[in-house]
Amino acid sequence: MRPIESFELPSPSKVNYLIAVYGLKSWLLTKDHKRIALLYLGSITFFFFVGGIYALMIRLELLTPQGDFLASTTYNKVFTQHGIIMVFFFLIPSIPATLGNFLIPMMIGAKDLAFPRINLLSWYIYLLGGIVTIYALLAGGVDTGWTFYTPFSTTFSNSYVVATGLGIFINGFSSILTGLNFIVTIHTMRAPGMTWFRMPLFIWSHYATSLIMILGTPVIAITVLLVAFERVAGVGIFNPKLGGDPILFQHMFWFYSHPAVYIMVLPGMGVISELIANFSRKNIFGYSFVAFSSLAIAVFGFLVWGHHMFVTPQSVYAGMIFSFLSFAVAIPSAIKVFNWTATLYKSSISYDTPMLYALGFIGLFTIGGMTGLFLAALAVDVHVSDTYFVVAHFHYIMVGGTLMAYLGGLHYWWPKITGRLYPEGWGRFSALVIFVGFNLTFLPQFVAGYLGMPRRYHAYPPEFQVFNVLSTAGASILGFGMLIPAIYFVWSMRYGRHAEANPWHLPGLEWRTQSPPPTENFETTPIVTWDAYEFAPPEETEVVGTLRGEYDRA
Amino acid sequence: MIESHAATPEIHGHPALQHHFENMEQQREAGTLGMWIFLVTEIMFFGGMFLAYTLYRTLYPEAFASASNHLDITLGAVNTGVLILSSFTMAMAVYFTQTGKSRPQVLCLILTLILGLTFLGIKAVEYHQKYTDRLIPGKLIPGAEFTTDPHAVHLLEGATLKQVEMFYYIYFAMTGMHALHMIIGAGLLLYLIIFSLKGRFDPEYHSPVEVIGLYWHFVDIVWIFLFPLLYLLGRHLEHH
């Protein structure tokens, strides 16, 4: 039976989730996962721009070797807050809370997540954490670095450590509840016939991400709480003058914060699987290997935290073990990159904006991942630890990786979410500008780092200036490139062409309902009898088929 | 082949069925799995403090034994018994709900709440003792800083007052966090009692009772770890 024959797509005049109910209360008290996803989209975008402004200030300061643009105390707050906002309020929630929330129920054929009210609660918790943090920033800011190392953060910093810590603590619960919701949904609410191995890889990635969210986030919660206690109570487990151990903090902090980077990148990898398969019209090569590699990354990711501590008084033998495991965790990521590339072999590749972002991701993630090997290698890490080499490495993964995937996913599913098409020409143009600007920003930083430029430096020796100037030039291009989608996405919501139910002609479940979807997602619960990314039924796999009209009935 | 809403009478049957679930079975399964996952996060949360405890006990064994001996073992043991009993009454409440016996169900819930509040009351007494003994660490209570009197606690050989202060910091962090969870649990029990009296739960729909029962048992188990680790260290040394 053809996968799509059993469907009658509803007529386009039906009510959709955006207009089903009107009024502010219907949005602020919604239980619809799609509306909640949009609520997150708005707040996450806001925090992204706040973090981006901090980035701009950093790059402006670093144009010249002297500290002449900002006072050093201000600069210290700026880079701290850039890190906190970007990590906790943008990167960690970005893909799961917007795309994940919107798509997971649709991709498995469910009407909503398992706990819709908890979903809404998680957004309010996110907002509360954000408000507390913004209060701390406005009241005077925090200057400990996003890593809050003790005893500086517990005893020496005169900034709003407790308030910021509280904001992060609260925000953590948003993450935990989201992960909990996803795991339960994926386990218990798949439509009939949707077995684990028929699920899109986007779901597998989010499942693995959710495992990390629920296991890791509580540890940062208690760690940040203990730092706050210590500041308030004047006694503690991290202050050597009181019998405590500052290195204990680093162990506890990195036990979460390393898996956190996998929270940030795994959803992006899930998006890339979708983009590669759907824009080349071919099933992902090695589906089960990609699926299991997500789980492997989640598990191994918990075992490598000590690689952030090679230059601390951590034992050399512990260092060896962490180094070995850090190489091991790189392998599943490499497997994914090879599988994505192999998918494109003898496929049918379109040059649409989402595919451009996916291709950019693969190249940049490869560079980012391989520079991670430099850091896993003990001897090299000793030299480049705490230099711009590290900064460049993680920005390649976070921006070149996660942000590209996020943008690609936003463009891909934009028609489904809003019922409008974004302007394709501008999409491709901005993708290229972002790619060029990004590389110009961060490639010179690898060089500056190996040459010895330390990170978190407000002023630096003049021989590093040329790299910083290149980097700031790149940042301006990158910033400009990112403004363009911000503008045309907003423009498209009012003036964009209306999208049909399946504008890309794809077999995924989310495309088998109208754009935008009705509140309950599907008219009737689908029964799934086909694999993910099945573009043509099995009996026709000998011959290259044609799609004409297949997925277009609307 | 297409499933239709009208096919299953259950769907329109139970008033407690949420619209996004297909049937009560799915709803119950989701709720229970959700609570188990939440309890896993709680284990990780308490885990950080258990790590700190383990580290500092290894570093300062004599100080930890001295401070532990100074805790009131009678009150601690009574509290342990109270909590274990409360877990039993909670389990009975779940059983009675499943079997539709609403009077015993409400009775057991009320008993559980009373036992929980008893625990909290005894804890308050203990905390007050620490306050009068000036054993609250650091500057937590302004005006009642940690004592500097080396005879406040009988120090075993090798222990210092500073290390004893570290023990009490960890003691308050762990039992305080535990007490906070008990208070939340008490609130949840109150909700269960009120809605049980309204007849909300029956053999078809009782997952809130089950799920809150799970939470209660978890809080009990945390205490069962805390009690020996905090109260029973080096007790054999007392009888030299």
Place this chain on the structure above:
Amino acid sequence: MQSWIPLIPDSASSVSWKVDALFFYLSGITLFFTLLISGTLIFFVIRYRRRTPYEIPRPVAGSHKLETVWTVIPFIIAMTIFMWGVFVFFEQYKPPTNAIEVYVVGKQWMWKLQHATGQREINELHVPVGRKVKLIMTSEDVIHDFFVPAFRTKADVVPGRYTTMWFEATKAGQYHLFCAEYCGMNHSGMTGSVIVMEPRDFDNWLSGNTGNMTPATAGQQLYQTLGCASCHGANGEGGRGPALTGTFGSQVSLANGGAVIADEAYLRESIINPQAKIVTGFGPIMPTFQGQVSEDQLMQLVAYIKSLHVGGQQTPVTAASPSPARAVTAPSPTRNAR
């Protein structure tokens, strides 16, 4: 950069070129795989571009053989990098024998250094070419990090404990010293220089900078003024407290049945937290000196105790020549002293 290879810093220590070699190996592998993947992508994207709007390519199931190949080969490559890294790392952190010792105290926002021969420096470290130099470091406040890019080595400087690092400079010159662990307002200003001199120039520098007491001599004075002699004897021969002569580097039996190697950290700890490790046969009667001595003074006391030999002789400390061999058991290769 005066380096003959652009884009990498000066190579000025015995370990620099080893780190660079591994770096180049990693760079080569990275370049290879980046070109491989991006080249393949570009080729596929052009060769297999969509030609008609509705075409569907033939699906491919996957290949266990290919998966195995591209799992095993990267793993093997990763293991070569790992092993190479371990070998060089052990060399970076193996504590040297016969090293010149320098005591370093990091504080917000400066470096205070004192050679074992007495010379004090602020934000500068003069060392000779071709001699191993061991830094024994602690912080007075927050965590700092002593980073010399030209030597390809760094180590965190942590309050409450000693950390050590070593290097052997191979080329005369002046090299950057950076603090590489964020430490507050003037973190970027906590910089300085390591000045490597030819041995004769270094000797000249040393003799031009006398007048400072050696740390050991200063420690001896402290030993008297703080009253250590009343329990440990006028020359460390012992009494109510354990003898200190010959203690450093030896194994000490503890009252609770254990044993420790008496390194710098043990000596420091025993002064500020004497109850932590009580020597067998002695009571817990030593008072703590925490708050009465600064980190500099602790280092001086440690230096003095290190110099005490059985028989009451002190090791004379001379310039630029290796100290006479002692019967010291080499500590195990831990990164630092706790």
